[in-house]
Amino acid sequence: MTELLYREALNQALREEMRRDDRIFLMGEEVGFYDGAFKVSKGLLKEFGTGRVIDTPITEAGFTGVGIGAAMVGLRPVIEMMTFNFAILALDQIVNNAVKIRYMSGGQLAIPIVIRGPGGPSRQLAAQHSQSLESLFCHIAGLSVIAPATPRDAKGLLKSAIRQDNPVIFIEGQELYSIKGEVPDGDYTIPIGRAEIKREGADVTVIAWSKMLLMALRCADRLSDEGVHAEVIDLRTLKPLDLPTLIASVRKTGRAVIVEEGWEFCGVGAQIATELNHDAFDAFDAPIERVTCFEVPTPYAKHLEQLALPTETRVIEAVKRTLYR
Amino acid sequence: MPKLTDTMTEGVVIKWHKHEGDRIESGDALAEIETDKAVMDLEAFGAGTLRKILVPDQSTVPAGQLIAVIAAPDEDIAPLLAEAGAASPAAARPAPKPPAATPTAPSTSPAAKPPGRPTAPPPSSGIKTSPLARRMAEEAGLDLATVTPTGPGGRIIKEDVEQALTAKRAAPKVSEPVYEVRPLSQIRKTIARKMTQSKAPVPHFYVTNEIDMERALTVKAELADREQPIKVTVTDLIIRALAVALTRFPQFNASFQDEGIRYHQSIHIGVAVGLDEGLIVPVLRDCQSKGLIQLAEEARLLFERAKSRRLQPDEYTGATFSLSNLGMEDVEQFSAIITPPEAAVLAVGKITQAPVVENGRVAVRRRMMTTLSCDHRVVDGLQAAKFLQALKHELEEPTGLLLP
Numbered sequence: 001m002t003e004l005l006y007r008e009a010l011n012q013a014l015r016e017e018m019r020r021d022d023r024i025f026l027m028g029e030e031v032g033f034y035d036g037a038f039k040v041s042k043g044l045l046k047e048f049g050t051g052r053v054i055d056t057p058i059t060e061a062g063f064t065g066v067g068i069g070a071a072m073v074g075l076r077p078v079i080e081m082m083t084f085n086f087a088i089l090a091l092d093q094i095v096n097n098a099v100k101i102r103y104m105s106g107g108q109l110a111i112p113i114v115i116r117g118p119g120g121p122s123r124q125l126a127a128q129h130s131q132s133l134e135s136l137f138c139h140i141a142g143l144s145v146i147a148p149a150t151p152r153d154a155k156g157l158l159k160s161a162i163r164q165d166n167p168v169i170f171i172e173g174q175e176l177y178s179i180k181g182e183v184p185d186g187d188y189t190i191p192i193g194r195a196e197i198k199r200e201g202a203d204v205t206v207i208a209w210s211k212m213l214l215m216a217l218r219c220a221d222r223l224s225d226e227g228v229h230a231e232v233i234d235l236r237t238l239k240p241l242d243l244p245t246l247i248a249s250v251r252k253t254g255r256a257v258i259v260e261e262g263w264e265f266c267g268v269g270a271q272i273a274t275e276l277n278h279d280a281f282d283a284f285d286a287p288i289e290r291v292t293c294f295e296v297p298t299p300y301a302k303h304l305e306q307l308a309l310p311t312e313t314r315v316i317e318a319v320k321r322t323l324y325r
Numbered sequence: 326m327p328k329l330t331d332t333m334t335e336g337v338v339i340k341w342h343k344h345e346g347d348r349i350e351s352g353d354a355l356a357e358i359e360t361d362k363a364v365m366d367l368e369a370f371g372a373g374t375l376r377k378i379l380v381p382d383q384s385t386v387p388a389g390q391l392i393a394v395i396a397a398p399d400e401d402i403a404p405l406l407a408e409a410g411a412a413s414p415a416a417a418r419p420a421p422k423p424p425a426a427t428p429t430a431p432s433t434s435p436a437a438k439p440p441g442r443p444t445a446p447p448p449s450s451g452i453k454t455s456p457l458a459r460r461m462a463e464e465a466g467l468d469l470a471t472v473t474p475t476g477p478g479g480r481i482i483k484e485d486v487e488q489a490l491t492a493k494r495a496a497p498k499v500s501e502p503v504y505e506v507r508p509l510s511q512i513r514k515t516i517a518r519k520m521t522q523s524k525a526p527v528p529h530f531y532v533t534n535e536i537d538m539e540r541a542l543t544v545k546a547e548l549a550d551r552e553q554p555i556k557v558t559v560t561d562l563i564i565r566a567l568a569v570a571l572t573r574f575p576q577f578n579a580s581f582q583d584e585g586i587r588y589h590q591s592i593h594i595g596v597a598v599g600l601d602e603g604l605i606v607p608v609l610r611d612c613q614s615k616g617l618i619q620l621a622e623e624a625r626l627l628f629e630r631a632k633s634r635r636l637q638p639d640e641y642t643g644a645t646f647s648l649s650n651l652g653m654e655d656v657e658q659f660s661a662i663i664t665p666p667e668a669a670v671l672a673v674g675k676i677t678q679a680p681v682v683e684n685g686r687v688a689v690r691r692r693m694m695t696t697l698s699c700d701h702r703v704v705d706g707l708q709a710a711k712f713l714q715a716l717k718h719e720l721e722e723p724t725g726l727l728l729p
Contacts, residue, residue: 050505171404254455254457254483281456282457282459282460283456283457284456284457284484285455285456285457285458285482285483286455286476320554324475324476324477324482
């Protein structure tokens with residue numbers, strides 16, 4: 001075990017995978033000479049050269065399309081979005097090409113591509129750069145969507161994503177790059193589609209991912225002072241959803257609160273709620289609660305931004321509603 | 326099922342007098358029907374042939390439902406029957422269930438059910454619960470109707486079920502209760518409804534007085550000893566005394582209504598008559614204009630019909646004041662519940678010999694306790710006391726009762 005930053009763990013994953021398989025290459029804005037906008041690709045250009053670490057113009061649709069083409073002829077591209085807000089420019093390539101080519105070629109062509117980069121609001125980056133777009137990608141049939149919250153999960157899941165033969169959306173937490181955590185030494189993977197119970201408890205299930213997981217854990221600490229034992233589940237993979245883990249937990253607690261930094265309507269939490277309602281209906285003692293961003297473009301003003309996004313207070317209030325307190 | 330009384334919502338076909346195919350004349354007694362008040366004959370409204378009987382003897386049927394068809398012998402009654410078939414079927418009066426009946430498995434497999442139909446309705450439907458609470462109650466065999474909800478909007482939640490289960494466990498373990506359920510008779514149902522209507526909304530108060538019956542009983546005995554004996558009961562004497570007192574205190578012959586207090590011109594005294602299955606209150610009409618002898622004769626006939634449950638609806642409705650006498654049942658004193666919309670009811674106990682101090686000496690006198698239950702919206706305690714004093718005076722100085 002070594003204590004690493006989240007960005008260092010991702011860097012290790014890329015480095016180890018690129019050493020393992022020379023079909024893997026990294027492409028995106030500032031990934032080479034600048035070492036990446038968030039330093040995730042630090043030192044990779046030096047080790048692997050300009051043939052495998054490729055700086056691009058500011059052309060998301062273009063370089064995503066190039067990556068898909070490279071995958072069609074047998075390479076394994078990792079495409080970095082400087083932030084996922086810019087992936088919107090590449091949506092046509094992602095939705096219409098990356099996801100559909102295997103199906104529309106009758107299985108002749110695989111697209112083993114990872115599209116990765118930071119997501120979620122950071123601090124005062126204003127409406128266009130402060131979005132949690134995971135539900136947008138979760139909606140597309142055929143995409144896997146991953147959003148790790150810890151350095152260990154980030155490394156293990158990025159490796160699994162790179163090794164998967166189908167497109168993966170890998171959303172890193174922009175605010176998480178500098179958090180520290182224990183990471184196993186050497187090569188390991190974490191399976192896609194498995195949630196993890198990050199804290200056990202019997203009173204209420206709190207479901208979160210990425211940055212919101214850390215908030216959920218802080219809330220669980222505060223709740224335990226009041227004698228409420230929250231079980232905190234980190235989804236890690238948003239799609240495919242690890243329903244069995246969620247069901248087992250709500251069968252134990254009878255309550256669920258889903259914390260999501262994105263907007264409420266058609267959010268990932270809406271899907272989780274409907275699945276739990278269907279498959280664990282008689283487990284619930286109270287309606288499922290959701291805590292989300294309010295239905296506004298994320299404000300720039302600091303105090304308004306704080307008001308719009310989920311807060312610990314709102315999470316704790318939601319937990320108490322499920323407990324009829 | 327014709328609505329034979331104003332208040333009946335269902336009736337029981339006790340027994341059909343006629344059979345399918347019988348020739349019927351208008352007015353023929355078709356069947357014996359038990360209403361909420363009495364057993365009476367159902368008479369044919371028109372002539373024809375009794376073509377079809379739709380409900381068997383002992384069926385409980387909602388008022389308004391088709392129970393038989395009288396038609397011309399060759400008339401097509403199929404559409405009529407089809408229409409009746411669409412209505413809810415009459416439920417035969419269930420036989421008392423044996424105690425500790427075990428549930429039997431459904432005879433049809435779920436697969437045999439017509440598609441699209443829901444499976445068994447959820448138990449205790451209409452009760453709001455969380456899904457978890459419902460499942461817990463089901464698994465524990467707990468009747469949700471017995472659980473006090475504390476969730477929002479009256480929702481039963483897990484904690485409430487746990488509370489109920491804890492209470493159940495805490496209760497002393499006794500052997501399974503053994504009981505049988507006897508279906509409510511029509512009269513029992515009516516009593517239950519009427520009494521609840523009374524005791525909950527009508528603010529009762531009670532005033533009790535003791536009446537010396539020595540002279541009244543002497544009058545009774547003397548009337549019986551005449552060459553042509555006149556039979557008068559204590560109840561008759563009380564009815565006559567009540568008629569006099571009510572004339573003086575019309576507020577006790579009144580009804581509380583939203584628009585004001587209704588003072589009745591006539592005094593109709595209802596007298597409770599106990600039957601095995603309940604009580605019925607036949608009404609002696611216009612007591613203000615009848616003498617003791619006439620009242621006694623009318624009461625005798627009325628009570629006989631009541632005991633054989635042959636009263637007509639107008640003979641047990643419309644009382645303006647009621648009397649309940651349990652003296653003959655060895656009751657010293659009791660309080661009665663007012664029958665709305667009446668304002669009062671008099672409860673009378675038995676006549677007992679009691680030592681009484683009279684002019685400084687102890688004498689044995691026959692005395693009787695009376696309790697007046699009053700609707701406090703209409704009358705107050707002082708008036709009730711005065712009314713009882715008037716009644717006491719009439720019975721203790723009984724000459725007045727003999728006046729026409």
